Amino acid sequence: MTPSDLTPHIERGLADLRDLVTLESVSAQGRMLPETAAFVTRLLEAEGFTVCEYPGEVAPVLVAEAGEGPATLLIYNHYDVQPEDPLELWDTPPFALTERDGRLYGRGASDDKGEFASRLAAVRAVRERHGGRLPLRVRWLIEGEEEVGSPSVERFVEKHAEELRADGCWWEFGSIDPEGRPVMYLGLKGIMCVELRCRxxxxxxxxxxxxxxxNPLYRLARAVASLRDETGRVTIPGFHDDVREPSPADREAVARVPGDRESVRGTYGVTRxxxxxxxxxxRLNLHSVINVNGWGGGYQGEGSKTVLPAAGFVxxxxxxxxxxDPARVLALLRSHLDAQGLGDVEIVxxxxxxxxxxxxxxxPFVRACVEAAREAHGTDPIVNPSSGGSGPMHPFGAFLGVPCVALGIGNVGERVHAPNENILREHFGKGVAFGAALLERLGRGLG
Amino acid sequence: MTPSDLTPHIERGLADLRDLVTLESVSAQGRMLPETAAFVTRLLEAEGFTVCEYPGEVAPVLVAEAGEGPATLLIYNHYDVQPEDPLELWDTPPFALTERDGRLYGRGASDDKGEFASRLAAVRAVRERHGGRLPLRVRWLIEGEEEVGSPSVERFVEKHAEELRADGCWWEFGSIDPEGRPVMYLGLKGIMCVELRCRxxxxxxxxxxxxxxxNPLYRLARAVASLRDETGRVTIPGFHDDVREPSPADREAVARVPGDRESVRGTYGVTRxxxxxxxxxxRLNLHSVINVNGWGGGYQGEGSKTVLPAAGFVxxxxxxxxxxDPARVLALLRSHLDAQGLGDVEIVxxxxxxxxxxxxxxxPFVRACVEAAREAHGTDPIVNPSSGGSGPMHPFGAFLGVPCVALGIGNVGERVHAPNENILREHFGKGVAFGAALLERLGRGLG
Structure with missing residues (x-):
């Protein structure tokens, strides 16, 4: 497919994205989730998909299917987004897609509405080329709980394994580096989120x-300080026992990942x-890590207030x-705090x-993705054994037996989960081109 | 003076207090300070005081004088209050004095508008008894910056020493224990308030x-955890070098202070x-201590947000x-953080x-206070070498050479600096009686 064939589909995809960003689908706060699921359903039905909506724990889970052919591609995306706060640090309204200097700003512009919209545009382009039908079977799992830890997906994938069976799964994200090279991820870290409370x-x-x-904040500070050392290494006894040492191949693969360290540091003004x-x-891709997301307690206003707070949280x-295993890590954390004399620090x-x-x-599916990426981007992708991020990838391997490959439209300065989240317009187009190339390639069989 | 002589003055004093509480004189936020100074001036002028208003750093400083006699009493009070937040924890509006079950609730009801109003009521009673004149000289220093550390007082007292010269100083607070015994304090702790910041x-x-x-919150947690140990003892090297060991007399005095530990624990539900x-x-009266007043940073909303905060504060x-000496402690804190590898943690x-x-x-002035307290309360006061609290007492000793004696109307459940600050109506009356007894006694000379 030539770039000019794709142009109208890219524009149509950006229009879809503009509509999607206006929907404030913040799962942590239960905002506009059924409405967004319904809008996504209409977009998919318009492209010939049969869509089933299932109840999730906090938001509907959508499973869509269309097409017929020698291969089946499963796509995983999510329609929910992170909270927009702190609102005052956004240069433009978070729920209005706004273009400036080749970038499109808005909550979900990248994570994950931009990814979904670019893939839907690729589906449209391939359908048009094939006279209104898809030359492969596409199954699409789209949930609305990813930003709150995908509480429904593990059980859902196990229960609906037959409906989701495929040759491979195209994961919800990915990025393109400043040199234009697509960055592929073949794994994700697990995640466990907790709040420590003391009163x-x-x-x-x-x-x-x-x-x-x-003082409850002193006690929480001592708890936090005890969890890691100066280098970032977790110091909870037993935490590292179950870590599978990265294979030499994984180590070589991450060693080949070109350094975007300096650009990350420069983009975000990282001082430490x-x-x-x-x-x-x-470290980013293969090591486990503890992160403090936020804390509060006592007086936070201007000046001082000589108060002993009743309580605080981290x-x-x-x-x-x-x-x-998250469940085992949770138990280790409890034992560790108890051993530190912090039995009164509650874990929620x-x-x-x-x-x-x-x-x-x-x-073979990973190889097909590599080849489609080379075709769409005109350069070899960077293959990373794992992202530093997390997501509900585990059940796809465990219950469907498929590899998940993350390839997408993110960029180094995308500010995902932060104010001024954005994508590059150019990357959106590249994402549509990759999607079209992958669908065409799978339409010819996995080889 | 018999209790019935005082009744109208007590009611008039409570009316003054009701007016004072409506004035939102929050010094940390620069709210309504000149208006409150003007209102206090009118109250004093109505009782025959000559009032001079001087500029302070954030609020006017008032010096008032009235009367003539064998002794001069200096009274120190403040008209500013702590911020009212968290507002949602107040059972009634903070800036409306509200009576319930013998208690009067409102910001400043105790600290320090209730103290000021009860003393003014005592002055009125004594003036009335003496045909409209005071039998001693009363000098009154009333500032509006106490809750932000009294930045003007040290220099002000030094500069205006002649105007403030007296035989003794009646300090701005004090309390009455659950058995009805007045608790006297002969000293105050020093204080230094700082914010630690990391980005x-x-x-x-x-x-x-x-x-x-x-992670900036981890770095701040490590800083906080390094400042003290589990027992509360400060662990900054050199911090204890300048501590003057309490004298055997001070130790004996605090040992004689009856235990209100259990009532404090019960009243506030203290678990640790x-x-x-x-x-x-x-510990409360004679040991130095570090306290965490509050912290903030990162995501504090509902649920989780997987963000690495750019910055945080404590x-x-x-x-x-x-x-x-606060200046030396500040220098020791800086050296300590540097030695901990926390040179990037800013101290503000x-x-x-x-x-x-x-x-x-x-x-002799302390003895006069003890005797007046015995007379007004019908029981011996508890004499405590120092309060656990702080205030600008140092310059009164250093530049005026007078002892400061804190005797007042606080109570164990007064919730000073917190929501639902209150006084007991009965204590307000006792405060007026003590003030009248002290003025009468000094009117007969210090002996």
Whole structure:
């Protein structure tokens, strides 16, 4: 397919994206999820898909199917987004797709509405070329709970394995590096999100009583400080026991990932890197990590207030690697805090756990993705054994036996999960081209 | 003076307090300070005081004088209050004095508008008894910056020493214990309030980057955890070097302070006391302490958000004892953080420092206060060498050479600096009676 064949489909896809961004589908806050599912359903039905809607824990799960051919492609996306706050740091309204200097800004522009819209545009282009039919079977799983840990997906994939069976799964994200090379990921870290809470009194006290009443924020600080060391290595006893050492092949693969460390540092003004040079991608892609997402408690206004807070909280996420198990890590965290004399620090699980997953780079579907990427981008993709991010990839390997390949339209400065989330217009077009190339290639069989 | 002589003055004083509480004189936020100073001036002028208003750093400083006699009493109060937040935890509006079950609720009901109003009512009663004149000289220093660390007072007292010269100073607060015994304080801790800040990037990042970018909240947690130990003892090297060991007399005095530990624990639902039994008052009144007042950073909303925060902050206060110097403690804190590898954690001073102070229990003015308290309360006062709280007491000893005695109307459940601040109506009346007794006694000379 020539680039000019795709132009109208790219424009149509951007129009879809503009509509999708206006839908404030924040799953953490339960906003506009059924409405967004219904809109996505209409978009898919218009392209000949049969769509089934199933109830999820907080949002509907959609399974769509269309086409017939020698291969079956499963696509996984999500229609929910992260909360938009802090609102004051957005340069333009988060729920209005806004173009500036070749970039399109908005919550979900990249994660994951931009990915979905570019793939739908690719489906349209291929259907048009084939006289209104798809030369392969496309199955599409689209959920609305990804940003709250996909609590429904593990059980859903197990239960609906027959409907979802495929030769391979195109995962919901991916990126294109500043040199125009697509970056492929064959795995994801697991994740566990918790809140630590501590309370020492019914109400705030005058801070002079700090001499005789313990301080909940001190106790939480001690808890946080005990979880890792200066280098970022997790120090919870037993945490590393189940870590499968990265294979030499995985190590070689991450060593071949070109360094975007400096561009990341420059883009975000990072002042305190934990890894540079060769260690960067090994840590980002293959090591587990604990992160503090936020904390609050006591007086946060202007100036000072000499108060002893009654209570405080800390939000944490744990990013896990094969074969760490979130349930076991949760138990280790509890034992660790107890052993530190912090038995009164409560652990509240914030969302469903996700197990880590990694696919085999030699699978024919992975090779087909590499070839389609080379064709669409005119350059070899960078193949990364795992992303630093997380998602519900584990059940796809466990219950469907398919490799998941993440290839998409993200960029180094995309600010996913943060204010001013964006994509490059050019990358959206490249994403449509890759999708079309992958569908055409699979339409000729997996070989 | 008989109790019935005082009744109309008590009611008039409560009416003054009701008016004062409606004035939202929050110094940390610069709210309604000149208006409140003007209202206080009118109240004093109505009782024959000559009032001079001087500019302070954030609010006017008032010096009032009235009367003539064998002794001069200096009274110190403040007309500013703490911020009212968290507003949702108030059972009634913070800026409307509301009576329930013998208690009067409102911001400043105790600290310090209730104290001021009860003393003004005592002045009225004594004036009336003496045919409209006071039998002693009363000098009154009333500032509006106490809740932000009294940045003007040290220099003001030094500069205006001649205008403020007196035989003794009646300090702005004090309390009455559940058995009806007045609790006197002869000293205050020093205080230093700071904010620790850490920033690692220009904007929030996706938390997967926590594998390769350090976390500002972890760094702040490590800083906080390094400042004290499990028992509450400060662990900054050199911090204790300048602490003057409490004298045997001070230790005996605090040992004689009856235990209100259990009532404090019960009233506030305290679950984690740092000291019980004999250690309670020794720590509360004679030991220095670090307290975490509040912290913020990253995502604080519902559920989770997998973000690596760009920055965070922690607010701290240090309560110091003689002869610790806030400026030296600040320098020690900086050196300590640097030595911990936390040179990037910024220290921001939030308000002026205050040095600790303690008076001599044998001074004739202290004895006069003890006797007036015995007369008004019908029981011996509890004499405490120091409060656990802070205030600008140091310059009164250093530049005026007078002892400061805190005696007032607070109660164990007063919730000063917190939601539902309150006084007992009965204590307000006792405060008026004590004030009248002290003025009468000093009107007969210090003996």
């Amino acid at each position: 020492v009194a019914d109400s705030d006290l005058h801070s002079s009583l700090g001499a005789v009443v313990d 890197p934990l890894a540079t040079g060769a260690a960067y991608h090994e 939000k944490l996420d744990f990013r896990l690697v094969p074969d760490q 699980e914030l969302e469903a756990h996700q197990k880590p997953a990694r696919a085999d780079a030699d699978h | 690692v990037a220009d904007s929030d990042l996706h938390s997967s980057l926590g594998a390769v970018v350090d 006391p740092l000291a019980t039994g004999a250690a309670y008052h020794e 607010k701290l206060d240090f309560r110091l004892v003689p002869d610790q 001073e939030l308000e002026a420092h205050q040095k600790p102070a303690r008076a001599d229990a044998d001074h």
